[in-house]
Amino acid sequence: GAGVSQSPSNKVTEKGKDVELRCDPISGHTALYWYRQSLGQGLEFLIYFQGNSAPDKSGLPSDRFSAERTGGSVSTLTIQRTQQEDSAVYLCASSPTSGSNNEQFFGPGTRLTVL
Amino acid sequence: KNQVEQSPQSLIILEGKNCTLQCNYTVSPFSNLRWYKQDTGRGPVSLTIMTFSENTKSNGRYTATLDADTKQSSLHITASQLSDSASYICVVIPSIGAGSYQLTFGKGTKLSVIP
Numbered sequence: 552g553a554g555v556s557q558s559p560s561n562k563v564t565e566k567g568k569d570v571e572l573r574c575d576p577i578s579g580h581t582a583l584y585w586y587r588q589s590l591g592q593g594l595e596f597l598i599y600f601q602g603n604s605a606p607d608k609s610g611l612p613s614d615r616f617s618a619e620r621t622g623g624s625v626s627t628l629t630i631q632r633t634q635q636e637d638s639a640v641y642l643c644a645s646s647p648t649s650g651s652n653n654e655q656f657f658g659p660g661t662r663l664t665v666l
Numbered sequence: 667k668n669q670v671e672q673s674p675q676s677l678i679i680l681e682g683k684n685c686t687l688q689c690n691y692t693v694s695p696f697s698n699l700r701w702y703k704q705d706t707g708r709g710p711v712s713l714t715i716m717t718f719s720e721n722t723k724s725n726g727r728y729t730a731t732l733d734a735d736t737k738q739s740s741l742h743i744t745a746s747q748l749s750d751s752a753s754y755i756c757v758v759i760p761s762i763g764a765g766s767y768q769l770t771f772g773k774g775t776k777l778s779v780i781p
Binding site: 555591592593594595596599607642644654655657658659660 | 670700707708709710711712715755768769771772773774
């Protein structure tokens, strides 16, 4: 079956522009997660969705970052007025539920470069 | 602050040799510890999942160990293959209810297997 997919795979943008990153989770997975992986750093939690609601947005680094999920499926991470420090790989993961023993399945990521 | 420290940062070994990667953590209490393999340009893929009560878990040529008393885990790779070249990430999941989805990631060990 299909795994988690993300688009685009690569995105180069100019400082100050807005970008949208898309995540298609595994069908039927109710939990969805966004992470950021900066060069030489571990994955950093950004936001978690259970269904369409986001009970935990604590990882979003600033108010320029927002995310939504519709129909309990596709999620979009939006970064407004991008800055060079936003350059990173943005990973999406999904799991059947949000329990601690549920394995998270990761997508291939979107590599964002802000010039 | 919960932390996961991995060593070494990078490792080069000859094809066919064995190696051991280390993970020290301070996350407490925790529900389970996972090792992920991340190929270049791909998302992390789970290798092993261990609960706090398990001491060892194998997946083919990969064997993970856990010492909950010393808060240490290791990943042993036997008879390495070129395809083992990747980053190996140690991930600890806390057991505190609502935050149990907040995985804490190490920065990973970059393994290079050479002919």
